[in-house]
Amino acid sequence: MPATRPRASASPLYTPRKADRRARRAVREQFTTAREQARHASRPPMRHISPGIDSELRATYAPAGRPGPASARGGSLKLPPHRMTTAVAAGAYPFLAEGGLGAQGLYVGHDVHAEGAFVFDPFALYGKLDGFTNPNILLAGVIGMGKSALAKSLAVRAVAFGYRIYVPCDPKGEWSVVARELGGQTIALGPGLPGRLNPLDAPARPRGVSAEDWRTEVRKRRLLLLGSLAKTVLRRELHPMEHTALDIALDQTVARADAGGTTPLLGQVAHALGSPEQLDAALGEMPGRLGHAAEDLAHALRRLVHGDLEGLFDAPSTVAFDASAPMLSIDLSRLGGAGDDTALVLAMTCASAWMESALADPEAGRRWVIYDEAWRVMRHAALLERMQSQWKLSRGLGIANMMVIHRLSDLLAAGDAGSRGRALAEGLLTDCSTRIIYRQEADQLRSAAALLGLTGVETQAVSALTKGRGLWKVTGRSFITQHLLHPRERELFDTDARMSA
Numbered sequence: 001m002p003a004t005r006p007r008a009s010a011s012p013l014y015t016p017r018k019a020d021r022r023a024r025r026a027v028r029e030q031f032t033t034a035r036e037q038a039r040h041a042s043r044p045p046m047r048h049i050s051p052g053i054d055s056e057l058r059a060t061y062a063p064a065g066r067p068g069p070a071s072a073r074g075g076s077l078k079l080p081p082h083r084m085t086t087a088v089a090a091g092a093y094p095f096l097a098e099g100g101l102g103a104q105g106l107y108v109g110h111d112v113h114a115e116g117a118f119v120f121d122p123f124a125l126y127g128k129l130d131g132f133t134n135p136n137i138l139l140a141g142v143i144g145m146g147k148s149a150l151a152k153s154l155a156v157r158a159v160a161f162g163y164r165i166y167v168p169c170d171p172k173g174e175w176s177v178v179a180r181e182l183g184g185q186t187i188a189l190g191p192g193l194p195g196r197l198n199p200l201d202a203p204a205r206p207r208g209v210s211a212e213d214w215r216t217e218v219r220k221r222r223l224l225l226l227g228s229l230a231k232t233v234l235r236r237e238l239h240p241m242e243h244t245a246l247d248i249a250l251d252q253t254v255a256r257a258d259a260g261g262t263t264p265l266l267g268q269v270a271h272a273l274g275s276p277e278q279l280d281a282a283l284g285e286m287p288g289r290l291g292h293a294a295e296d297l298a299h300a301l302r303r304l305v306h307g308d309l310e311g312l313f314d315a316p317s318t319v320a321f322d323a324s325a326p327m328l329s330i331d332l333s334r335l336g337g338a339g340d341d342t343a344l345v346l347a348m349t350c351a352s353a354w355m356e357s358a359l360a361d362p363e364a365g366r367r368w369v370i371y372d373e374a375w376r377v378m379r380h381a382a383l384l385e386r387m388q389s390q391w392k393l394s395r396g397l398g399i400a401n402m403m404v405i406h407r408l409s410d411l412l413a414a415g416d417a418g419s420r421g422r423a424l425a426e427g428l429l430t431d432c433s434t435r436i437i438y439r440q441e442a443d444q445l446r447s448a449a450a451l452l453g454l455t456g457v458e459t460q461a462v463s464a465l466t467k468g469r470g471l472w473k474v475t476g477r478s479f480i481t482q483h484l485l486h487p488r489e490r491e492l493f494d495t496d497a498r499m500s501a
Ligand SMILES: Nc1ncnc2c1ncn2[C@@H]1O[C@H](COP(=O)(O)OP(=O)(O)O)[C@@H](O)[C@H]1O
Pocket: 054, 057, 141, 142, 143, 144, 145, 146, 147, 148, 149, 150, 467, 468, 469, 482, 483, 484, 485, 490, 493, 494, 495, 496, 497
């Protein structure tokens, strides 16, 4: 008898004759993939171009959600059912359980998490949403992420709803094409250009305002403007005597202009400030007191009359404000090259004063005023002051103000903590019920989170936003929205044209 019996156990090479179903399927799938790969390998690589959306704008995940186990659809996760109210759900899953802002408004793009259309209209939301106390909008993000593109397409789409668009200062001249396309008007100001704006123009008196009240209002606006200009050049607050001098110089100039049937000009105010005897005589002061105090002011205003802005704001306006035009932009791209922003700030002050006084008619319908590149003026308290008074008036006049800046810390650049500039900038932020945050640099995330009260999840989301995608905070509600451009809009708003061959 042989002592050894043949072994029945499997050798390492043993394969069962009949594979089970799952293994057969796996083998089949492997085979199909391999065949596909072989088929594609011989072809030249093809770039898939979908019309409309940039490759970098495409959704991270397919519409069905994340692939693989991360989808949590494997069925192996068994949790006890849990009931909660929608309010709690929205808190626990901030983006996923967001109910949206309703269907009324301008189409912006799609809500990335809810996979629905995102529409927005500050006028439609006013009074409907808790805590939505004003129609103003803050838009912040690093360069090239599509801030201007968003502002422009909101403008274009708003015109279709009957709103009018005003851009009081366009330092890059990129809004002119939008105004032209919409049948609006652009006023280009700069050395050698024919355009002139007289910031002391008195706008038409709105219906229902008495002549006396309107005269007081116009005087107040002119004084505010003169004060802003002087403060910007002098880089300090005015002394009480200087305020008085401005008052008197303005009144004298206006009286003379009224007598002659003309409009007062900045140059005439500067001249009055430079005439000490007249100022002193008007107040009955001791000779030499007021005239002496006004010396600095006279020199400050001189810059607008004889300096680099000569003529631009010291002549009768060459254009009249057309309240029926759908859009008006003021192109300041020929001013204020590199370095010193003061010329630009002065021009902006005059241009926005001219425009704002024309916007003072509450009957003129709903309007959007867009301050693109507003970060350039954040350091100038005088301009912030003007902006803030405009912000405060927004509800009464039916105006939505939109301010475009780079980073939230631009707001902090207005001054040290506790200073007046800082308080003004923070006030502006408080008066924006809608905040749209495009991508922020890593070192900016903390200050952004602190200023806006972002949650950890929101802060993380902001750091990873791609072009055209932003965190929209609408009074405590949060959305991640992908702004979609129509091909025609894309063509019009392209600021990268010179970068691509
Ligand atoms: N949502 C978008 N989809 C496709 N292209 C976009 C989008 N937003 C912006 N762009 C393009 O990106 C470029 C930079 O946009 P721009 O608005 O000028 O940036 P910013 O004002 O933030 O510096 C433009 O050429 C614009 O056409």
